[in-house]
Amino acid sequence: MKERLQDYIPKLVLSPSFFLILVFVYGFIAYTGYLSFTDSRILPSYNWVGLENYERLWKLPHWWRAITNLAIFGSLYILICSVLGLLLAILLDQKIRAEGLLRPIYLYPMALSFIVTGTAWKWFLDPGIGLEHTMHQWGWESFAFDWIKDRQMAIYTVVIAAVWQSSGFVMAMFLAGLRGVDSDIIKAAQIDGASAFTTYRRIIIPLMRPVFLSAFVVLAHLAIKAYDLVIALTGGGPGQATELPATFMYSYTFTRNLMGIGASSAIIMMIMIFSIIIPYLYSELRTGVKR
Template identity: 85%
Template sequence: MDSRNWLQDLVPKLVLAPSFIIVLVFVYGFIAYTGYLSVTDSKMLPSYNFVGLSNYSKLWALPHWWRAISNLAIFATLYIGICSVLGLGLAILLDQKIRAEGILRPIYLYPMALSFIVTGTAWKWFLDPGIGLENTMHLWGWESFTFNWIKDRNYAIYCVVIAAVWQSTGFIMAMFLAGLRGVDNEIIKAAQIDGASSATIYRRIIIPLMRPVFLSAFVVLAHLAIKAYDLVVALTGGGPGQATELPATFMYSYTFTRNSMGIGASSAIIMLMMIFSIIIPYLYSEINGEKRQ
């Protein structure tokens, strides 16, 4: 009997052991290795000459890095804000039990099924003045129409925002819709009996109860914004110039094309710290919420 219990305890551990070892080595092991490279003088190839925090001081002295950070601030603010507003609006629309919900829901969710590479390529064609929207309007006779943001240094970052919002809004809508459907109907019925309008019920009761969903949506969108790479590469390549450079594209550029692996590794660690600054408070609030319950 004891041997059977011992075997039952051992089998799950043996099944999980390979995946645990793989994650430990290829995720946390490489994170630790990147951290070590960030304090060495690595150039084209890894070097093990310790230089302390000099790579970080060089990184923050680079105008290129500050441009990537400022672009991230613009991109993340608009991306998170617009996705949240549109996602909530679409979720409230579908929550009205409209007849076309079964058709609209997969249509809104479909963009999330595409990779960011596909999304970036499709929007690059659509926004290209020579073959996309502007050219189509000219063919239809609207010769005065111009939309060349993707070629303009001042507006190119907003093209990245448009493509990212198109891809992610449906997923955020699904999160909010699940939150709306999880609100206790008894609370809503009590408010309706008291004469509250639908707008008042959403504003004063339902949306405040969805605070955990808003927090989850923020965490998802924020980490997607920080690690945005493939969408930018496919859509603008970081250009024109450095107009759409983000920390992830900066990291790749300095690591693999400018032969400054130490600086590239330090930028990767800064990105990791950004993500930690979002994830850790989120986990802390979730743990505290469970303890209160």
């Protein structure tokens, strides 16, 4: 009896959390999916319209602009964060004296919310009060950096702010991967006369493929659901120049009162995330089984 009770106690303790997650996460996902097949507008409606919302969604120029911006933002964000994070990790892996000081400095931006990051970079990039204004006061009257006001360049300011926020976190992931490489392999390469550059390029970095994959999944997930950073930094503007799927979804659901289209865009975002996470989980589980 006592053994059976010990088996049931953990299940009883976890059951309320499991129930809440089941209802407020997966239940609401299912409800959103259902609304995407209805003609819901300002309030939920249960008139079934099938795939009509999805057809209307993919005909909207606004949605295509959000998808295009996501492609630009996501590719640059993932690439720059990965390269910068790897370089910083390699720098700290040299066991420099200031590692204890530099590591928290690099990690500090990740401790901030995206709202704080967006607001700070909005002030810094504003031509009237930020970097351009400061350079003019210092005598460089010809200096111009007004990307945040330029429709063609505004999306790149979102990339700059996001990279500043996340590169330290990626650095920590890569640093843990570097410190996990077997030191005997590195010593063997050094005995064979391999330079430090060759050792990293031919041995260490290839061994870190799982870390690169994990970093890609995390960064891609953050890029797809990016909302608060865009709202704080540019508000989706100028015009719709920095709209992303998350801001599009909010706009059509709560501003334009087209809940059905907003729900369909949310489901497509979820499919994007699942298309990244499910192969990753499959790869990890298959690797674990082989081991």
